[in-house]
Amino acid sequence: MKNKIAIILVLLLSIKTYGQISLKDSTVQVIGYWSKLDKQSYDISFEKLKIKNKDTIARELIKYEVDLKVIDSTPNSYTTEWHYKNFEIDTDNKLVKKLTSISNDISVLIKTDEFGSFMEVINWQNVRDYLNEVSEKLKTELKHIPNSAQIIENVMKIYSSKKSIEANAIKDAIQFYNFHGVKYKLGEEISGDLKVSNNFGGKPFDTKVKFSLDEINAEDGNSIIRMKQVVNSKQLTNETYNYLKKIGTFGKNIPKLKNFPSLTNETYTASRIHGETGWVIYSIETKEVKAENTTNIEERIIEIK
Template sequence: MSKYLFFLCILIGSIKSFAQTKPAGTPVQILANWMLHDNKTYTITENKFKVIEKDTVVNESITYEVSIEVSDSTTTSYTVEWTYDNFQVNSNDISLNQLSYILKGLSIEFKTDELGIFERLSNYEEIQEFLNDNLYTIRDQFDDQESYVKFKTRIEKEYLVQNNFETKVIRDILQFHQFHGTEFYDDETYFGEIQVPNMYGGEPFDSDVTFWLEDNDYSKGVFEVKMQEIINSQQLTRATYDFLKNNYSGIEEITPENADNFPTLTKAIFTTASVNASGWVIQSVQTSETRANKTSRIEVRKIELNN
């Protein structure tokens, strides 16, 4: 995961914009300028929609708070701790409620460089122990042993395998730090290609990116930045087909035997963030839309600083 973000930082620092000459004026750089024990509290809301043509057929949401503290600071790095609490779930999926129980109180500690670019988790063993303990305590909330085993297997696969945890679970942390280390000029649009994590655990996907400084208020030290990512459709389609084929074999309505009959998937991710001069995010909204035929799956994650 850190490899992807490091590559993104190199890309943004070196890629050419549409302009052919060096832009005039003073650049805006998004970087962490934090002190030891600086802390903030954020509310994070995740909404998921399934839309067939113009009809929304699935709509679920989860809201939670995260307390962020800079627990260590050096000239070359920060250690940051995120602690999760106050989950509220609106969904018919009972497993989401159980998930909120085992995540309550979870603390994730990670390192960034001096700019605030995410580098690595630093307490994954403690995370594993915490989740295993909570998995054991909620077993009585299930109607039967089979339901519990099914839920436990899912959590072990997604949360207790470090690579999957970094790909699927800490997306809010990666979104928070997405623009740290970047440098922008007014009225300049930057574009290029990067590799992004494969949610199925295989080779990363190629992605075309476009990013720019939407607005800035130098007097208040607030900057609004935006990025659009278009995932390679062929790679996404093949990886999705292979995943379904390997995990749902024999179910024709899910995965046809012939890959040529599998629908082509497209995925676009759009992120807009307001960040202050000290590197604290004021608000970040990321919208991901995956389309296949007439069906869209839309996920919106909003990170908002509490007053």
């Protein structure tokens, strides 16, 4: 994500710190005009669907709340606190319920630049230590569930380092700050290349990205901005194949790579953002991963209260 911001800023942007919505030239600059102790609360939902031959064969829905507070403000940065609470998980999988709920009542400190673009997680070590402590208790509590200890270990890898936390554990925050620090013009498309994290542990994936300003709502003082992100299909397919081969998913019947189904990964994000303050009003992100006749969909919605 840092790479994305750097690439777009260098290639395409000229940022100024005044007037985010300009009707004169149909442009919008997304900048966080925040002060210390400013706060907003959000409802967030995250739904996962698995569709095979047009039939939904699996579904999980997680709902939770976030209290977002600006705890420090300098001329060059903001420090924001994301406090997670009130998790509700709709799934029959007891292990998933327990693993999801471990984030309840945790606070993550995120630093942005002066425009509101994501920079880093500040208290990642505290987050890691707290979740590791909780996960050890879960191993004992859920030891009757087959392979639960190994599954918990695999999930906890997401929280093992600063890099992995920023890439995988705060996707709602990355979505929130995704459009900040950029100037957009109505009817024009910003496109570029970036690297996205590889959850299999290999090199980051090459990714094509496009941004567009879809709407300026002058009366209500907000705008809608969209993004499309497409991961390199060949790299994704190769990495997935090698990972499944490594962990023994194929058993003795290992197919040749040329016979392995091609994978695609596309993400679509749209956010309505308040012009004067830079607070996100509503944001929806949909990721679709497809292979032959199976589609995995993840959809996250962030809505201001």
